[in-house]
Amino acid sequence: MMVNLSNIVTEKQNERTLNLDSMSYLEALKIMNEEDQKVPLIVKEVIPDIEKAVKLVVEAFNNDGRLIYAGAGTSGRLGVLDAAECPPTFGTSKHMVRGVIAGGKEAVTNAIEGAEDSELMGIKDLKDISLKSKDIVIGLAASGRTPYVKGCLKYANEIGAATVAISCNKNSEIGLLSDVPIEVSLGPEILTGSTRLKAGTAQKLILNMISTVSMIGIGKVYGNLMVDVQPTNEKLRERAIQIVQSSTGITRSMAQSILQSSNYDVKIAIICILLDIDQSTAINELNASKNHVRKAIENYKNKEEVK
Known part of the structure; x- marks a missing residue:
């Protein structure tokens, strides 16, 4: 045709x-x-x-x-x-x-x-x-x-x-x-x-x-940062460290340490630091907020204010 x-x-x-x-x-x-x-x-x-x-x-x-x-x-x-x-x-x-x-x-x-x-x-x-x-x-x-x-x-x-x-x-x-x-x-x-x-x-x-x-x-970004980045190589592991530093203001060594303990889960690391909570609680808060970091932080703070 x-x-x-x-x-x-x-x-x-x-x-x-x-x-x-x-x-x-x-x-x-x-x-x-x-x-x-x-x-x-x-x-x-x-x-x-x-x-x-x-x-x-x-x-x-x-x-x-x-x-x-x-x-x-x-x-x-x-x-x-x-x-x-x-x-x-x-x-x-x-x-x-x-x-x-x-x-x-x-x-x-x-x-x-x-x-x-x-x-x-x-x-x-x-x-x-x-x-x-x-x-x-x-x-x-x-x-x-x-x-x-x-x-x-x-x-x-x-x-x-x-x-x-x-x-x-x-x-x-x-x-x-x-x-x-x-x-x-x-x-x-x-x-x-x-x-x-x-x-x-x-x-x-x-x-x-x-x-x-x-x-x-769907919660893959916090601020303008790629918080679900997969640290599959040295460059991306360094980026994960920088993301945590930028989001929380902590030192590089502290960011690296927390990331290592959280299996390089950037979201969990950020929530733990900003809310001063343990990883288990951070995971629960993130799940309850459908994987949105900002919502998890806001919801946790609101609950703490009510107490």
Whole structure:
């Protein structure tokens, strides 16, 4: 079946770069930078839609659901990348946020021709990870029409999972298949059809916002600190020490000692120090506050005031 790309903005020619091949390196770099500067301002326009997506993600997490990114090519790789960053940054399991990509794991590093053209493969990939109604699927497609992503969204809708669609064309096909469409119209790329450029940048910004603010919503952040960081290497162990120091004002040696005794649980260390309580009590307070450090501290202080 012939695909009509004439109405897809991301496939149109950019009038500013019709002579791109005859520009100097400096001219090409400057115009590329100018086009890139438009991206965050356009993303700003859809923040209300991004907020809707965040609320759905937090709801899924609070119900023990997962966040699943689904995409092909650059869009799929961006989903896989964001998912891969969540365990070390926020201490999530590798299953809580994950990405499925047309063509499977090999497509992360290699172009798999034709992989995106099958809705059935999208459905199969979600069935293979046992998608549940309590999960949420975020479909990514710069064009807004990728069959693989459409298949993923259709299946998610069929079983009652929440759906979000991120595209770089207005009134997109995937938008019509989602509970929350997030659509940014960025204009044509400097290199016609190369959606790894502005479109990819926009998608990365949006994914950053969704995953980060959703993690804030489930207590993975205290102040602006990553208090669920997993100290799996020397750099991250040092970061854990600095987080405890910054949150409590104690010395480095004290922070290190308390972290070692709490198995490098940053949250427990902070609560123990700020409330001057033992680890067992700190664990109980944190659990009662659904893993929110600030709430745990406030709730404990309120109880002490009542006594």
